[in-house]
Amino acid sequence: MRKHNRDPFLLTPGPLTTSPETKAAMLRDWGSRDAAFIDINQRVRDRLVAIAHGQYSHVAVPMQGSGTFAVEAMVATFLPRDGKALILINGAYGHRIAKICDYLGRAYSVHVTPENIAPDPTDIGALLAGDEAISHVIAVHCETTTGILNPLAAIAETAAVAGRRLLVDAMSTFGALAIDAREIPFDALAASANKCLEGAPGVGFVLCRREVLDECAGNAHSLSLDLFDQWSAMENNGQWRFTPPTHVIAAFDQALKEHEAEGGVAGRFARYRENCDILVSGMRERGFTTLLDDDQQAPIIVTFHMPDQPGFVFEDFYNRLQNKGYVIYPGKLTDIDSFRIGCIGHLGATEMRGVLSAIDQSLSEMGVSLTKAKS
Numbered sequence: 001m002r003k004h005n006r007d008p009f010l011l012t013p014g015p016l017t018t019s020p021e022t023k024a025a026m027l028r029d030w031g032s033r034d035a036a037f038i039d040i041n042q043r044v045r046d047r048l049v050a051i052a053h054g055q056y057s058h059v060a061v062p063m064q065g066s067g068t069f070a071v072e073a074m075v076a077t078f079l080p081r082d083g084k085a086l087i088l089i090n091g092a093y094g095h096r097i098a099k100i101c102d103y104l105g106r107a108y109s110v111h112v113t114p115e116n117i118a119p120d121p122t123d124i125g126a127l128l129a130g131d132e133a134i135s136h137v138i139a140v141h142c143e144t145t146t147g148i149l150n151p152l153a154a155i156a157e158t159a160a161v162a163g164r165r166l167l168v169d170a171m172s173t174f175g176a177l178a179i180d181a182r183e184i185p186f187d188a189l190a191a192s193a194n195k196c197l198e199g200a201p202g203v204g205f206v207l208c209r210r211e212v213l214d215e216c217a218g219n220a221h222s223l224s225l226d227l228f229d230q231w232s233a234m235e236n237n238g239q240w241r242f243t244p245p246t247h248v249i250a251a252f253d254q255a256l257k258e259h260e261a262e263g264g265v266a267g268r269f270a271r272y273r274e275n276c277d278i279l280v281s282g283m284r285e286r287g288f289t290t291l292l293d294d295d296q297q298a299p300i301i302v303t304f305h306m307p308d309q310p311g312f313v314f315e316d317f318y319n320r321l322q323n324k325g326y327v328i329y330p331g332k333l334t335d336i337d338s339f340r341i342g343c344i345g346h347l348g349a350t351e352m353r354g355v356l357s358a359i360d361q362s363l364s365e366m367g368v369s370l371t372k373a374k375s
């Protein structure tokens, strides 16, 4: 029985809850050559670069599709056909990058650490020293599989010291965790509208080091995913090469205004930090345990161990929460039974307390008490 009459709150790693104003920004049809739309598109691109302080070094190239399209476009455009990547993997999104390289026919090696362990820059340095063919390091900033935060600054420094280039999947952190292009020397960084920037899903983007992008013509295997071509055409006349996702860009513009009004990255981080703290402390009070230690955890998404009490059936728990208007997410770990609850999207303390009380109700309907089971 559905008791709520609003959109559900999405405590998931995407799609995410968006603000009413961001949704409303989509209630208009734009022509792709409309000067007002071209202005919006430029404003969005400029704002994305500014969030990373990349005005003097980087350009933002949007790419239609979900986040993976942007990651694949980044790898295809920036990793030359005779290059070789070292892919740092501690979760599903790292593995996905290796799979992308398989499709693209690009050479790579991997450095795999367990899903709850971040890569150690010393190990990365040794791998780079041992293989001169490696031209690029590819890292995932927050591995959304668990919510673990990987040490981007240290990885970037290790790559730079070894004279290698860096590509970053910052899909689940960009806009909430500070990434400063003046301090972190990346060639390219991929993210999307519908994670910490709280836009609608359907467009990603890559922040590209301008001088490197200039040399990337001809690298891509695919016309539609060629960031060099997308960028040159857009620079030429301000328009997209192919049908632009106009409604999604208009929503993104509104979402970026809200990001700025909230205090940019610092403001967004503060809200997500509070969301995460309320969630984690509330879940611990109820007898749930987290996969990660607090100092490994990004305030993006939290992985909880599946309770091993017989009365606790995840499907049932999930459905009861959904019926109360809160959507959580199953786990994605290879060998630990878990589920995840996100802290990002247009949600605040009220919604985090709301999900905790929906959890209380669901557990009591299920006849499960985790704290009693423990004592």
Ligand SMILES: *Cc1c(COP(=O)(O)O)cnc(C)c1O
Binding pocket: 013, 014, 066, 067, 068, 069, 071, 093, 140, 142, 143, 144, 169, 170, 171, 172, 192
């Ligand atoms: C969400 C996400 C992606 C992209 O996933 P899509 O489903 O294609 O949007 C890529 N990398 C990370 C780390 C993510 O969190």
